[in-house]
Amino acid sequence: xxxxxxxxxxxxxxxxxxxxxxxxxxxxxxxxxxxxxxxxxxxxxxxxxxxxxxxxxxxxxxxxxxxxxxxxxxxxxxxxxxxxxxxxxxxxxxxxxxxxxxxxxxxxxxxxxxxxxxxxxxxxxxxxxxxxxxxxxxxxxxxxxxxxxxxxxxxxxxxxxxxxxxxxx
Numbered sequence: 009x010x011x012x013x014x015x016x017x018x019x020x021x022x023x024x025x026x027x028x029x030x031x032x033x034x035x036x037x038x039x040x041x042x043x044x045x046x047x048x049x050x051x052x053x054x055x056x057x058x059x060x061x062x063x064x065x066x067x068x069x070x071x072x073x074x075x076x077x078x079x080x081x082x083x084x085x086x087x088x089x090x091x092x093x094x095x096x097x098x099x100x101x102x103x104x105x106x107x108x109x110x111x112x113x114x115x116x117x118x119x120x121x122x123x124x125x126x127x128x129x130x131x132x133x134x135x136x137x138x139x140x141x142x143x144x145x146x147x148x149x150x151x152x153x154x155x156x157x158x159x160x161x162x163x164x165x166x167x168x169x170x171x172x173x174x175x176x177x
Contacts, residue, residue, distance in 0.1 A: 014074065015045050015097055016132060019125045021067055022049045025060040027101065030125035033116045044096040048113050050104050054088060057101045061090045064099065 015032055022030050027049035035044055051057035061081055068079040076095045083090035088106035092099040100112060107113075113122070123131070 012045070012096070014094065015047065016128065017074070018047055018064065018094060018097060018099055019128060021064050022047070022060060022099070022101075023125060025063050026056075027051055027060050028104075029107075031113055032123050032125070032128055033113070034121045034123075035116070043098050045098075046112075046116050047097060047099045048107070048116075049099070049101050050107050051101055052103075054103060057088070057090050057103060060101050061092060064092055064094075068094070 019030055019032065028051070030047065030049045033046040033048070035046060049060070051060055061083075065079055065081060068075050072078075080093040081090065082093070088103040089110070090101045092101070102110070102112075116122075
């Protein structure tokens with residue numbers, strides 16, 4: 009499973025602000041869905057979840073090139089549940105009580121694959137390591153090809169030199 013850079017960044021932003029129980033649910037089982045991913049996280053209080061949401065909104069305003077359109081925030085005021093519409097990702101930030109009450113994760117999990125943020129980081133590390141190994145293999149192969157070409161050219165030069173020596177004698 010490949011996760012978008014936006015999903016990884018949003019999870020990192022949530023983690024920066026000490027959101028808890030960060031979970032990513034990919035929504036690829038429903039091809040005509042509005043979004044590809046849901047991120048669910050928990051804050052300690054209404055103030056905390058508002059701070060988390062505002063942090064992501066500020067980031068999106070400062071990094072507009074990373075988003076196709078402006079991030080939309082739902083659940084303004086003193087609410088226990090804030091939703092951020094970040095293009096192909098919906099970020100749900102709950103207080104613990106609201107998260108348990110609505111069980112959104114359980115509902116969404118039925119139609120998608122769920123992974124925790126820690127697992128997501130592990131997957132990304134594995135993908136990066138695999139990519140680095142592939143790059144090393146490609147470089148090795150390029151070196152072999154270069155050596156073959158160089159050796160072949162040296163052999164041709166030697167043949168030309170021998171031929172030239174024969175002609176001069």
